[in-house]
Amino acid sequence: MAGNLHAVSARSNGPEAIIQQLFPKATRIGAKLSDFPVYPVYQLQQLLGYAYESTDLSDLPGFAGKPIKLMIGLDAEGRFSGVKVLDHHEPVFLHGLGPQPLLDFVSQYAGHSLTESFVLGHKPRAPGVNSGTVHIDGVTKATVSVIIINDTILSTALQVARSKLESFALPPAARVRETFYEPLTPLQLFERDYLQRWQLERPAVERALGQALDSYAPFNQSSGDGELSTQLFSELYFSYLNAPIIGRNVLGDGAYQSLMQSLGKGDQVIAVWSRGPYLHSADDFKPGSVSERLGLAQQDLAIELRDLNALDEGQLLELEGLPEMERVHLFRIKGLAGFNPAAGSELRLNVELSRNHLVRDIASFSHAFQFPPQLFELVEQASVPAAKSPIWLTIWQDRWWQVAILLASLGLLTTLFVGQRRWVTMGAWLTRTRWMFLTFTLLFIGFYAQGQLSVVNIYTLLLALYEGFDITLFLLDPVIFILWSYTFISLFLWGRGLYCGWLCPFGALQEMLSWLAAKLKIRQWRISPRWHRRGLWLKYLLLVGLVSTAFASLSLAERLAEVEPFKTSITLGFDRYWPFVLYALALLALGLFVHKFYCRYLCPLGAGLAIIGRLRRFSWLDRIDLCGAPCQRCRHRCGIGAIRRDGSVDYDECIQCLECVIILHDPGQCVAALQRRKQRTSSPTPVPAEGPQPLAPRLSGLPARPR
Numbered sequence: 001m002a003g004n005l006h007a008v009s010a011r012s013n014g015p016e017a018i019i020q021q022l023f024p025k026a027t028r029i030g031a032k033l034s035d036f037p038v039y040p041v042y043q044l045q046q047l048l049g050y051a052y053e054s055t056d057l058s059d060l061p062g063f064a065g066k067p068i069k070l071m072i073g074l075d076a077e078g079r080f081s082g083v084k085v086l087d088h089h090e091p092v093f094l095h096g097l098g099p100q101p102l103l104d105f106v107s108q109y110a111g112h113s114l115t116e117s118f119v120l121g122h123k124p125r126a127p128g129v130n131s132g133t134v135h136i137d138g139v140t141k142a143t144v145s146v147i148i149i150n151d152t153i154l155s156t157a158l159q160v161a162r163s164k165l166e167s168f169a170l171p172p173a174a175r176v177r178e179t180f181y182e183p184l185t186p187l188q189l190f191e192r193d194y195l196q197r198w199q200l201e202r203p204a205v206e207r208a209l210g211q212a213l214d215s216y217a218p219f220n221q222s223s224g225d226g227e228l229s230t231q232l233f234s235e236l237y238f239s240y241l242n243a244p245i246i247g248r249n250v251l252g253d254g255a256y257q258s259l260m261q262s263l264g265k266g267d268q269v270i271a272v273w274s275r276g277p278y279l280h281s282a283d284d285f286k287p288g289s290v291s292e293r294l295g296l297a298q299q300d301l302a303i304e305l306r307d308l309n310a311l312d313e314g315q316l317l318e319l320e321g322l323p324e325m326e327r328v329h330l331f332r333i334k335g336l337a338g339f340n341p342a343a344g345s346e347l348r349l350n351v352e353l354s355r356n357h358l359v360r361d362i363a364s365f366s367h368a369f370q371f372p373p374q375l376f377e378l379v380e381q382a383s384v385p386a387a388k389s390p391i392w393l394t395i396w397q398d399r400w401w402q403v404a405i406l407l408a409s410l411g412l413l414t415t416l417f418v419g420q421r422r423w424v425t426m427g428a429w430l431t432r433t434r435w436m437f438l439t440f441t442l443l444f445i446g447f448y449a450q451g452q453l454s455v456v457n458i459y460t461l462l463l464a465l466y467e468g469f470d471i472t473l474f475l476l477d478p479v480i481f482i483l484w485s486y487t488f489i490s491l492f493l494w495g496r497g498l499y500c501g502w503l504c505p506f507g508a509l510q511e512m513l514s515w516l517a518a519k520l521k522i523r524q525w526r527i528s529p530r531w532h533r534r535g536l537w538l539k540y541l542l543l544v545g546l547v548s549t550a551f552a553s554l555s556l557a558e559r560l561a562e563v564e565p566f567k568t569s570i571t572l573g574f575d576r577y578w579p580f581v582l583y584a585l586a587l588l589a590l591g592l593f594v595h596k597f598y599c600r601y602l603c604p605l606g607a608g609l610a611i612i613g614r615l616r617r618f619s620w621l622d623r624i625d626l627c628g629a630p631c632q633r634c635r636h637r638c639g640i641g642a643i644r645r646d647g648s649v650d651y652d653e654c655i656q657c658l659e660c661v662i663i664l665h666d667p668g669q670c671v672a673a674l675q676r677r678k679q680r681t682s683s684p685t686p687v688p689a690e691g692p693q694p695l696a697p698r699l700s701g702l703p704a705r706p707r
């Protein structure tokens with residue numbers, strides 16, 4: 001036995017030294033157990049707890065495709081003694097924000113118990129008050145990484161607790177009886193205890209808070225309200241929807257089937273209705289999230305209830321024959337949580353009320369319950385599926401509205417591009433629309449939703465194709481995933497221009513600065529055609545250099561990708577070590593003198609897009625025979641210099657701003673149209689009526705030719 005134990009000394013290296021930091025009182029650290037990969041930690045003969053490496057229990061990949069390796073300490077009571085970061089590849093903590101925010105983030109778990117509910121990303125409203133809910137502050141700009149780390153810590157700790165801590169061991173698990181069904185009304189479900197009720201009266205709440213409810217703002221303002229004059233504080237009805245006799249009767253057969261099919265393996269659903277002055281979710285509750293008010297626990301272990309966002313807004317799932325409810329949610333319990341629906345459980349309601357702007361009082365209430373045993377059949381624990389629902393799905397649910405806005409904007413953009421021959425005749429209106437879109441791109445896609453694509457995404461994709469493609473890695477960031485998918489498809493239709501001219505936040509920022517330069521009448525530098533042509537190759541050289549480095553050393557390539565100013569300017573909003581800020585500002589300043597300097601000569605991402613864009617199927621930009629010979633108007637007006645002397649478009653450089661086609665369709669601007677008008681007015685033969693239509697290339701008799 002002694003051979004398996006390490007006496008702790010100051011000279012310890014490897015895991016023991018880190019475990020010692022997690023358990024300062026440890027006198028002995030056992031070797032990693034063979035039946036379950038944890039290190040037992042002792043103070044003399046007393047077991048203090050267990051330490052383990054997260055990668056032994058979870059292979060959840062981080063944002064860079066590699067798991068984040070943590071050493072986690074869990075004491076014998078199921079309380080975190082600490083979390084240490086052993087290894088990670090998260091780009092934002094390696095080269096962006098630096099390691100400190102990551103260390104600060106993981107330090108928040110120490111001292112908290114698995115019996116508490118962990119809520120990520122909410123600031124505590126009343127620090128120091130124990131309501132059974134732990135608020136873990138997220139890290140702005142690293143949302144995906146911290147969601148992954150939080151999931152890794154909690155899911156692995158739960159596995160250790162279930163396996164090693166007696167008080168967390170599960171009783172025999174149960175599964176629903178699929179054939180147990182008969183049509184029942186909500187009232188009958190209630191009478192048979194399939195639908196349960198929990199009433200909380202005002203006196204009980206007042207006793208717990210130590211204050212009359214009238215002292216709190218929502219109550220003292222509505223003393224005349226009939227409902228508040230009753231004793232009711234909150235009335236909750238809840239039920240276990242996986243049981244067919246409940247789910248089918250509450251939802252209807254079709255909705256029940258589709259709900260069950262939409263769940264991950266082992267997932268369970270609890271429906272909660274409520275009415276009264278204090279509902280089970282706050283008015284600002286975000287669909288798809290965890291309610292700060294409501295909790296579930298089994299064997300004192302908190303179990304996450306996350307809104308499924310499965311009901312339409314305002315849909316109440318009427319409980320005919322029972323009091324009219326004000327709010328209802330369907331909450332999902334993850335399969336991995338090990339919730340046993342047949343065992344006794346506790347519903348918790350956290351009451352938080354403010355007396356004024358400064359003082360808030362909190363009290364926590366719980367209600368023990370058990371669903372009727374006839375709903376279930378017992379199964380051996382080993383056969384209970386414990387698959388976890390994928391974390392990418394949780395992230396998509398959390399960011400659903402960002403996804404919705406992005407998809408709607410991409411739909412609009414597609415409509416605009418598909419019908420561009422119609423829209424370009426609207427001239428200034430289309431130009432204004434593009435400026436509005438660029439503003440949206442910079443503010444929403446760039447600064448808010450962090451949707452700036454980068455050459456690093458190209459490395460990740462190429463490496464994934466080389467080492468074995470796993471789409472879940474790319475699904476971790478829904479905004480980037482959607483933008484990449486959309487951009488990739490658009491490359492085969494319109495070339496690189498749709499992304500570079502409409503969707504790139506840094507590109508939009510540069511265009512805005514060019515606009516400012518024009519307003520300030522800043523004199524533009526003339527770059528000779530020879531140097532311009534040479535300069536265009538620079539970005540391709542950078543791309544080749546970066547991609548080949550990525551195959552040799554990903555971390556070096558990630559550091560070299562700092563040639564892109566995106567992380568400094570868009571991702572971190574210039575909040576970074578000054579040399580990075582100076583570099584980004586210098587590039588933007590150059591853009592004041594040379595239109596989109598960075599895009600034209602340096603951007604490796606733009607180069608990569610241009611290479612793939614060569615496979616585009618169509619050349620949508622109309623040209624006519626007079627373009628280039630002799631007319632040069634569009635060429636001079638193209639800010640990016642993507643029109644050749646012969647009038648043809650260089651699609652490798654074109655950003656699809658559509659300005660040249662707007663000119664072509666504008667009878668007041670297109671030189672060819674002006675010339676024809678002049679000829680017609682001097683001709684003795686009758687001329688067709690003036691108007692925009694005859695000047696459109698396809699109608700004017702001038703051959704339109706995409707070039």
Ligand code: SF4
Nearest residue numbers: 500504507599603606
């Ligand atoms: S060239 Fe680069 S910076 Fe410019 S718009 Fe394209 S991707 Fe963005």
Ligand code: SF4
Nearest residue numbers: 638654655657658660
């Ligand atoms: S003016 Fe025409 S050629 Fe130049 S970038 Fe815009 S769409 Fe492309």
